[in-house]
Amino acid sequence: HKTREFDLYLSKVELSPDGYQRKIWSMNGSYPGPTIEVDKGDRVLIHVHNNLEEPTSIHVHGLYQRGTPWMDGVPFQTQCPIPNNYTFTYDFVVPDQSGTYWYHSHYISQYVDGMVAAFIIHDPEDPYLNDYDEELIVLITDWYHDESSILLNRYLSPASQGNEPVPNNGLINGKNNYNCEWAPNKSKCIEKSGYSKFTFETNKRYRIRIINTSGFSAFTFSIDDHEMEIIEVDGSLTRKLKVNRLPIHVGQRYSVLVTANVSPESNYWMRANFHKDCLPENTKHLTRTVKAIIHYKDSLSQQPDSEPVYSRSWDDNVDGCVDLDAKLLKPYNLEKIPDATRKIVLNIEFKEDENGIERAFVNGSSFVPNLKANNTLHNVISGSHEFGRNQNVFIYNNTQEVVDLVFINTDDGEHPFHLHGHKFWVLGWGNETMFPDYSKLNTIDAIQRDTSTIPPNGWSVIRFKPNNPGVFACHCHMECSINNIRTPGLWLTPKKSSLHARFTGNWEVNAGLFNYEIDDE
Ligand code: C2O
Numbered sequence: 206h207k208t209r210e211f212d213l214y215l216s217k218v219e220l221s222p223d224g225y226q227r228k229i230w231s232m233n234g235s236y237p238g239p240t241i242e243v244d245k246g247d248r249v250l251i252h253v254h255n256n257l258e259e260p261t262s263i264h265v266h267g268l269y270q271r272g273t274p275w276m277d278g279v280p281f282q283t284q285c286p287i288p289n290n291y292t293f294t295y296d297f298v299v300p301d302q303s304g305t306y307w308y309h310s311h312y313i314s315q316y317v318d319g320m321v322a323a324f325i326i327h328d329p330e331d332p333y334l335n336d337y338d339e340e341l342i343v344l345i346t347d348w349y350h351d352e353s354s355i356l357l358n359r360y361l362s363p364a365s366q367g368n369e370p371v372p373n374n375g376l377i378n379g380k381n382n383y384n385c386e387w388a389p390n391k392s393k394c395i396e397k398s399g400y401s402k403f404t405f406e407t408n409k410r411y412r413i414r415i416i417n418t419s420g421f422s423a424f425t426f427s428i429d430d431h432e433m434e435i436i437e438v439d440g441s442l443t444r445k446l447k448v449n450r451l452p453i454h455v456g457q458r459y460s461v462l463v464t465a466n467v468s469p470e471s472n473y474w475m476r477a478n479f480h481k482d483c484l485p486e487n488t489k490h491l492t493r494t495v496k497a498i499i500h501y502k503d504s505l506s507q508q509p510d511s512e513p514v515y516s517r518s519w520d521d522n523v524d525g526c527v528d529l530d531a532k533l534l535k536p537y538n539l540e541k542i543p544d545a546t547r548k549i550v551l552n553i554e555f556k557e558d559e560n561g562i563e564r565a566f567v568n569g570s571s572f573v574p575n576l577k578a579n580n581t582l583h584n585v586i587s588g589s590h591e592f593g594r595n596q597n598v599f600i601y602n603n604t605q606e607v608v609d610l611v612f613i614n615t616d617d618g619e620h621p622f623h624l625h626g627h628k629f630w631v632l633g634w635g636n637e638t639m640f641p642d643y644s645k646l647n648t649i650d651a652i653q654r655d656t657s658t659i660p661p662n663g664w665s666v667i668r669f670k671p672n673n674p675g676v677f678a679c680h681c682h683m684e685c686s687i688n689n690i691r692t693p694g695l696w697l698t699p700k701k702s703s704l705h706a707r708f709t710g711n712w713e714v715n716a717g718l719f720n721y722e723i724d725d726e
Pocket residue numbers: 264266309311456623625678680682
């Protein structure tokens with residue numbers, strides 16, 4: 206196995222992904238940031254050089270970080286934030302997982318301002334290796350022309366009444382056109398700045414890795430005139446499943462196989478449609494289909510960037526706020542799903558806090574981080590029960606446990622929940638009733654993933670083994686919620702008794718010098 210080293214230089218730069226110029230929190234000067242590709246088993250070193258003029262941290266979404274939970278990149282929970290002008294090195298091994306992941310800032314809402322990129326773990330023994338000739342990466346996101354701090358402040362004021370920020374646009378691999386008529390400041394806007402382009406070659410087979418890096422929005426992904434076959438969700442291989450459209454929520458990933466088998470004498474649209482049912486009311490200045498161009502390089506008549514003329518979209522009537530029906534997805538390797546030993550019900554509701562601000566509550570508490578001493582990790586280690594502000598914390602001392610998390614969502618919006626450090630079986634969800642019908646759960650051949658949607662006014666049940674000692678977050682990945690500004694975390698700390706703190710510095714200024722060790726009893 207190799208050691209792979211990457212340098213990330215973080216700085217704010219002016220860029221115009223969709224023609225509208227704004228300040229972007231960039232990694233190596235670009236948006237999105239550089240793709241990191243490694244092989245299963247590699248040691249990964251990521252040197253983060255912070256020149257953002259504010260603190261930061263980097264989380265690789267979906268990694269187990271087994272044995273290195275302090276490399277999970279959650280500020281105040283697994284490490285101190287990296288201060289401005291400091292370099293911090295993430296150092297971990299990826300021995301036991303492969304597939305499509307992404308990395309992003311986990312500090313407040315920085316990732317919405319640009320700090321996102323793909324993280325791919327190749328497996329030389331991937332059983333689908335012979336099913337494709339080339340790989341493509343597609344990052345989909347909603348896009349905002351205001352900085353996220355402005356959006357968050359606006360959102361977290363009583364006047365917003367809990368209405369989430371409305372995106373100005375969406376991007377595929379950091380590009381899209383924008384109608385400058387809608388821009389408040391036209392001098393900062395360039396019309397037709399251009400779409401992302403992908404090149405196909407007749408009869409070649411592609412593995413397309415699709416990642417939704419949005420701050421808020423779910424999309425339906427499709428490619429005009431081309432069928433797709435799903436082979437991977439969130440790093441878990443599936444049996445092949447043919448689809449024409451693919452719903453994908455924030456934080457989720459899919460790999461699909463696509464064969465370039467239609468006429469090269471046309472260009473084709475790749476589309477990411479905002480889920481219309483999930484958008485707030487006031488979206489009249491939003492183009493609901495985010496597009497990119499596919500061009501066949503053996504075409505005799507088409508230019509690489511001419512807009513597709515003969516491209517036909519798949520019927521888009523099927524739209525909604527839920528994931529692809531997980532019952533259709535089957536794991537590539539069927540593993541027996543163990544019975545649950547513990548069931549935890551998590552009630553998600555939205556209501557005003559004492560300041561009249563609409564917040565998310567999980568089991569009656571809404572987490573607001575105390576950025577000083579009262580942080581989660583410190584408290585877990587010291588045995589204090591004051592976790593931030595009423596944080597939900599679940600402690601496991603027995604790695605043989607099997608836990609069902611039963612989410613009950615009384616909100617009229619869906620919530621894509623992400624569990625750090627683990628994958629979970631998606632046993633089922635529904636919204637015909639508020640409470641699950643346990644007899645209808647799939648405990649035979651459910652897929653495993655790390656991010657899954659709870660429908661509006663509905664429920665979902667996920668099952669996982671808390672067998673990875675460390676402090677791991679579980680949160681809604683909508684950016685109003687991440688970093689625990691709205692939705693509290695769920696923090697898993699197996700073997701609490703064997704966590705030892707090792708402080709080697711001043712909490713506030715010394716990045717990464719806070720560490721903890723785990724004894725394997
Ligand atoms: Cu994608 Cu807590 O992260």
